[in-house]
Amino acid sequence: DAGVTQSPTHLIKTRGQQVTLRCSPKSGHDTVSWYQQALGQGPQFIFQYYEEEERQRGNFPDRFSGHQFPNYSSELNVNALLLGDSALYLCASTKTSGGPSLDQYFGPGTRLLVL
Amino acid sequence: KNQVEQSPQSLIILEGKNCTLQCNYTVSPFSNLRWYKQDTGRGPVSLTIMTFSENTKSNGRYTATLDADTKQSSLHITASQLSDSASYICVVSARSSGTYKYIFGTGTRLKVLA
Numbered sequence: 001d002a003g004v005t006q007s008p009t010h011l012i013k014t015r016g017q018q019v020t021l022r023c024s025p026k027s028g029h030d031t032v033s034w035y036q037q038a039l040g041q042g043p044q045f046i047f048q049y050y051e052e053e054e055r056q057r058g059n060f061p062d063r064f065s066g067h068q069f070p071n072y073s074s075e076l077n078v079n080a081l082l083l084g085d086s087a088l089y090l091c092a093s094t095k096t097s098g099g100p101s102l103d104q105y106f107g108p109g110t111r112l113l114v115l
Numbered sequence: 116k117n118q119v120e121q122s123p124q125s126l127i128i129l130e131g132k133n134c135t136l137q138c139n140y141t142v143s144p145f146s147n148l149r150w151y152k153q154d155t156g157r158g159p160v161s162l163t164i165m166t167f168s169e170n171t172k173s174n175g176r177y178t179a180t181l182d183a184d185t186k187q188s189s190l191h192i193t194a195s196q197l198s199d200s201a202s203y204i205c206v207v208s209a210r211s212s213g214t215y216k217y218i219f220g221t222g223t224r225l226k227v228l229a
Binding site: 043045090105108111 | 149151156157158159160161164204215216217219220221222224
């Protein structure tokens with residue numbers, strides 16, 4: 001069982017560019033959540049995907065968008081990058097169908113640096 | 116407003132000593148409380164999960180307590196090791212519309228010195 005995987009591990013972009021981050025959930029999980037964690041801060045919830053739809057969203061602008069595929073994997077897209085978007089982006093997976101599971105597993109994260 | 120506050124913000128202890136981290140929350144409706152350990156630049160790893168009816172749970176040298184009446188939790192680390200140096204994050208979840216909403220604390224940064 002590979003657990004939650006994320007790619008790439010590190011990424012450097014410049015202001016105004018667009019970025020796509022990828023996440024594969026733990027085997028058996030169908031729900032993916034994305035978080036942004038600035039240095040020295042706790043994770044901030046961006047949004048959650050289940051059944052290929054955005055089910056919950058945190059306080060993030062529309063520049064942050066996502067997608068979930070039929071195999072439950074997910075992408076996080078950020079447009080018009082700002083310096084303040086530099087952070088560790090975490091993906092977490094859990095199981096919702098059949099009753100929401102207490103288990104939530106995090107991936108290793110993608111470190112994004114915007115110059 | 117749903118909030119999770121942790122204290123202290125940072126802590127330095129000597130190897131072999133014990134320590135206790137605190138978490139106070141105002142989350143409704145409360146579903147469960149988790150403690151995570153996060154090494155620098157890595158994803159959080161779950162230590163304990165407690166539901167409303169549980170008031171203590173252990174995972175090796177880590178023991179978490181929960182007082183649902185006062186809405187407080189603590190994480191006690193016994194006989195600390197250098198590898199315990201990390202951030203410890205308290206996360207409280209509320210169940211809403213069939214899914215969980217997670218509210219994160221800002222974490223306590225623990226440094227264990229030899």
